[in-house]
Amino acid sequence: MKATNDMPPLSVFVPATTANLGPGFDCLGLALDLWNRVTIFEEGEGLHVKIRGEGAGLLPADDHNMVVRAMMRFYQAQRVPFPANLSIQCDNRIPVSSGMGSSAAAIVSGLLAANALLGSPASQEEILRLAVAIDGHPDNVASALSGGLTMVTTVGEGLLVNQLPVPPLVVALAVPAIHLPTQVARAALPREVPLSDAVFNIGRTAFVIEALRSGNLAQLGKVMEDRLHQPYRLSLIPGGEEVFNVARQAGAMAVALSGAGPSIIAFAPIEEAVSQAQKIADAMVAAFSQAAIQARGFVLNLSEKGGCVTFRVD
Ligand code: HSE
Numbered sequence: 001m002k003a004t005n006d007m008p009p010l011s012v013f014v015p016a017t018t019a020n021l022g023p024g025f026d027c028l029g030l031a032l033d034l035w036n037r038v039t040i041f042e043e044g045e046g047l048h049v050k051i052r053g054e055g056a057g058l059l060p061a062d063d064h065n066m067v068v069r070a071m072m073r074f075y076q077a078q079r080v081p082f083p084a085n086l087s088i089q090c091d092n093r094i095p096v097s098s099g100m101g102s103s104a105a106a107i108v109s110g111l112l113a114a115n116a117l118l119g120s121p122a123s124q125e126e127i128l129r130l131a132v133a134i135d136g137h138p139d140n141v142a143s144a145l146s147g148g149l150t151m152v153t154t155v156g157e158g159l160l161v162n163q164l165p166v167p168p169l170v171v172a173l174a175v176p177a178i179h180l181p182t183q184v185a186r187a188a189l190p191r192e193v194p195l196s197d198a199v200f201n202i203g204r205t206a207f208v209i210e211a212l213r214s215g216n217l218a219q220l221g222k223v224m225e226d227r228l229h230q231p232y233r234l235s236l237i238p239g240g241e242e243v244f245n246v247a248r249q250a251g252a253m254a255v256a257l258s259g260a261g262p263s264i265i266a267f268a269p270i271e272e273a274v275s276q277a278q279k280i281a282d283a284m285v286a287a288f289s290q291a292a293i294q295a296r297g298f299v300l301n302l303s304e305k306g307g308c309v310t311f312r313v314d
Pocket residue numbers: 019020025026027137139140182185186229259260
């Protein structure tokens with residue numbers, strides 16, 4: 001694809017995210033240093049969508065695509081007709097339906113791209129509000145947009161978001177090749193929980209935030225348990241519980257389900273973090289394999305940066 005008019009092609013970069021972080025169900029998110037890029041060219045006639053990398057051949061390459069839907073939603077909110085001459089190229093590195101925020105990345109990419117094309121009429125807050133309206137849950141989209149560690153909650157009709165910088169931690173993820181849509185993972189949750197479980201999570205969530213902010217992984221390991229979603233969801237992931245155990249045995253300081261799953265995230269110790277994280281990722285992949293589930297391992301840094309737009313002049 002090549003730009004043919006005055007508007008230089010724009011690229012949007014949006015990071016992977018891991019939501020919940022154990023007890024912080026629906027209110028904590030953390031950006032990871034793995035990025036999807038969407039490049040938009042205003043050219044030709046009609047809409048052309050090309051997908052490379054993760055999800056190529058699986059994700060819709062038309063106006064059902066999540067990036068396009070988010071763009072359309074933005075144009076609609078601005079009461080501007082959707083352009084009739086767009087080529088959209090998605091270079092995806094975030095595994096799809098994995099619990100690593102691929103949908104949030106697509107939505108945030110589409111909204112940031114549309115905002116840039118229209119001359120940036122919307123604030124970050126308005127973009128977040130639209131993203132939540134599309135995604136349904138604020139945790140992934142908030143960290144995809146802001147980067148770092150985000151805490152988010154609803155207050156009245158609005159959202160309260162706080163972004164905290166994160167220390168240079170390294171995480172290992174195992175991404176099993178099983179299909180667990182977020183709706184299914186949410187349908188497995190009880191509608192009501194005992195007060196004792198709510199209290200268990202509230203206290204730990206406060207400590208998870210402080211442990212991540214300060215890089216206190218020993219503390220993180222003590223408080224990353226959860227009673228609101230993980231126990232119900234792990235039963236949907238063959239080998240999942242064993243992967244948690246194996247990650248800890250391999251040296252992980254803390255382990256959690258990544259978002260709604262099925263990926264599992266483990267925090268590597270600070271010393272020799274990358275090699276330790278690789279060892280943990282390999283052990284988790286091997287544990288999934290023992291349960292006859294193929295998995296891929298990832299070793300990633302955290303990202304302090306969230307989604308951003310660049311205009312490229314080639
Ligand atoms: N907090 C959400 C969940 C993450 O656990 O269902 C997925 O958007």
